[in-house]
Amino acid sequence: MEKNTATAIVTANIASIVSGIVALLLASTLVQGMAGTIGVNYGTVANNLPPPSQVARFLLESTIIDRVRLFDSDPQTLQGFAHTGIAITVTIPNDQIPLLTNLTFAQQWLNTTINPHIPSTNVVRILVGNEVLATANKLLISSLVPAMQTLYKALVSESLNHQISVSTPHSLGILAASTPPSAGKFRQGYDTHILKPLLSFLRSTNSPFMINPYPFFGCSAETLDYALFRPNPGVFDEMSKRTYTNMLDGQLDAVFSAMKLLGFDDVEIVIAETGWPSVGDLGQVGVDAESAAEFNGKLMQHVMSGVGTPLMPNRTFETYIFALFNEDLKPGPTCERHFGLFEPDMKPVYNIGILKHTVAAAAESTFPSYPTPVSTPPAAPAMSPLPAGGGAKGKQWCLPKPEADDDALQRNIDYVCGLDSEYCGAIQEGGVCFNPNTVRAHASYAMNSYYQALGRNGYDCNFAETGIITNVNPSMLRLLFALQFRSFWLMILNSNIRRRIDQSLIESIE
Numbered sequence: 001m002e003k004n005t006a007t008a009i010v011t012a013n014i015a016s017i018v019s020g021i022v023a024l025l026l027a028s029t030l031v032q033g034m035a036g037t038i039g040v041n042y043g044t045v046a047n048n049l050p051p052p053s054q055v056a057r058f059l060l061e062s063t064i065i066d067r068v069r070l071f072d073s074d075p076q077t078l079q080g081f082a083h084t085g086i087a088i089t090v091t092i093p094n095d096q097i098p099l100l101t102n103l104t105f106a107q108q109w110l111n112t113t114i115n116p117h118i119p120s121t122n123v124v125r126i127l128v129g130n131e132v133l134a135t136a137n138k139l140l141i142s143s144l145v146p147a148m149q150t151l152y153k154a155l156v157s158e159s160l161n162h163q164i165s166v167s168t169p170h171s172l173g174i175l176a177a178s179t180p181p182s183a184g185k186f187r188q189g190y191d192t193h194i195l196k197p198l199l200s201f202l203r204s205t206n207s208p209f210m211i212n213p214y215p216f217f218g219c220s221a222e223t224l225d226y227a228l229f230r231p232n233p234g235v236f237d238e239m240s241k242r243t244y245t246n247m248l249d250g251q252l253d254a255v256f257s258a259m260k261l262l263g264f265d266d267v268e269i270v271i272a273e274t275g276w277p278s279v280g281d282l283g284q285v286g287v288d289a290e291s292a293a294e295f296n297g298k299l300m301q302h303v304m305s306g307v308g309t310p311l312m313p314n315r316t317f318e319t320y321i322f323a324l325f326n327e328d329l330k331p332g333p334t335c336e337r338h339f340g341l342f343e344p345d346m347k348p349v350y351n352i353g354i355l356k357h358t359v360a361a362a363a364e365s366t367f368p369s370y371p372t373p374v375s376t377p378p379a380a381p382a383m384s385p386l387p388a389g390g391g392a393k394g395k396q397w398c399l400p401k402p403e404a405d406d407d408a409l410q411r412n413i414d415y416v417c418g419l420d421s422e423y424c425g426a427i428q429e430g431g432v433c434f435n436p437n438t439v440r441a442h443a444s445y446a447m448n449s450y451y452q453a454l455g456r457n458g459y460d461c462n463f464a465e466t467g468i469i470t471n472v473n474p475s476m477l478r479l480l481f482a483l484q485f486r487s488f489w490l491m492i493l494n495s496n497i498r499r500r501i502d503q504s505l506i507e508s509i510e
């Protein structure tokens with residue numbers, strides 16, 4: 001590609017030769033600059049993905065992606081990436097965290113899972129679980145740091161600690177406050193008991209703090225430009241006197257402020273997941289291929305530019321886009337199945353210059369206008385107005401459809417609670433809405449929390465067509481249920497007295 005372009009240049013006039021050489025240099029530094037920093041999350045919740053070895057070859061030969069994060073440590077996938085040099089991060093599933101606090105187990109795990117694949121596969125990091133604090137599972141959370149320490153010890157015993165690091169990614173649910181960014185702080189309880197020892201471990205082992213910021217989940221129609229790196233008025237932080245021009249910077253700086261508060265502003269931050277879906281549900285604003293391309297394209301430029309953020313100037317961020325493929329079996333709303341950069345047949349869903357030849361082609365297409373340094377920023381596209389009737393949505397709730405089955409409802413619970421444990425605290429054991437302990441009751445609570453939290457958009461109650469919007473307050477239903485239950489017992493009690501049945505019998509029933 002570059003050779004042909006160079007040949008063509010010789011026949012052109014001197015001016016275009018000069019600008020052509022500059023543009024080619026630019027193109028090649030662009031390719032080199034990008035190589036080594038952009039990663040992708042290789043999720044596999046799908047039934048139509050190509051074999052890992054084919055995926056590995058595609059990434060190596062056709063894209064500039066050279067870091068891959070796996071959500072497991074599948075042997076075939078590790079084998080598939082052998083001899084590609086692509087830096088691989090593997091994930092140990094959450095349910096194995098308690099076992100990993102046992103050094104023998106950790107050593108055996110390394111011995112059987114990682115050792116057979118290195119050094120031919122370039123494994124560089126092991127993630128202990130994913131968004132563990134969001135599970136609200138006390139055993140997992142309390143085992144997290146000990147498990148990481150033990151795994152590290154096992155790496156030391158195999159002399160692999162300089163080659164493979166240990167970390168764990170977090171959702172932004174770990175923050176108690178995130179606006180303004182300078183006021184960012186971790187949730188109380190988790191801050192000193194979990195995150196401080198965790199950051200201490202990361203610092204001493206030279207590993208990064210990993211987070212999953214998703215401007216997509218944090219934005220509304222009003223903040224879409226801010227989330228998509230488009231021209232916008234910006235957000236001024238009164239405390240730090242900095243202006244934020246995009247939501248990602250705000251999220252990163254909120255995490256940075258929280259780390260700084262605990263004395264760990266020197267620990268590196270890695271973006272373990274972020275992305276934007278290309279397809280959504282009807283009426284969902286800002287969910288289309290153009291927006292996804294805009295977010296992911298500008299994300300790549302931004303994290304690699306070295307500009308950094310207002311509180312972390314002049315930094316680049318190792319970043320993993322979510323996700324490599326559209327994943328047809330992911331539960332939840334339509335958008336969840338459309339975060340991919342590629343279709344399962346490796347066709348790009350949109351172009352963000354991640355294919356090797358398109359990077360060069362993109363640079364070539366800037367050829368004629370080079371070296372004009374200032375280009376007018378494109379006018380912000382006209383925003384679609386807010387859907388009408390927003391105010392009328394005030395008293396609406398999202399509930400499971402009567403015909404929805406328990407499996408589907410359980411998937412909705414898992415989906416919502418997996419996003420943020422905040423949605424589900426009340427239905428955990430011991431929570432105020434734990435009873436009645438049925439899948440349907442828990443799903444009602446989780447689905448409705450999600451729908452309310454995201455601003456009561458119709459599509460946020462879709463849940464693969466298992467949700468329905470109603471104007472009956474579910475907590476009213478719960479109250480009615482509780483009242484009925486109480487009067488039922490009073491009724492029995494009364495009839496029992498009338499029938500002179502032994503009072504102790506009732507007490508034993510109660």
Ligand SMILES: *[C@@H]1O[C@H](CO)[C@@H](O)[C@H](O)[C@H]1NC(C)=O
Pocket residue numbers: 102103104105108
């Ligand atoms: C530690 O793990 C090993 C290997 O899996 C197992 O045999 C042993 O019983 C475990 N020890 C404890 C205390 O659980």
Ligand SMILES: *[C@@H]1O[C@H](CO)[C@@H](O)[C@H](O)[C@H]1NC(C)=O
Pocket residue numbers: 107108111
């Ligand atoms: C690791 O595997 C080798 C052979 O594959 C075995 O000899 C060794 O005992 C194993 N070590 C542990 C700690 O399991």
Ligand SMILES: *[C@@H]1O[C@H](CO)[C@@H](O)[C@H](O)[C@H]1NC(C)=O
Pocket residue numbers: 313314
């Ligand atoms: C960041 O880079 C700019 C421009 O090179 C420089 O003026 C500034 O001092 C740097 N800031 C820090 C904190 O290094």
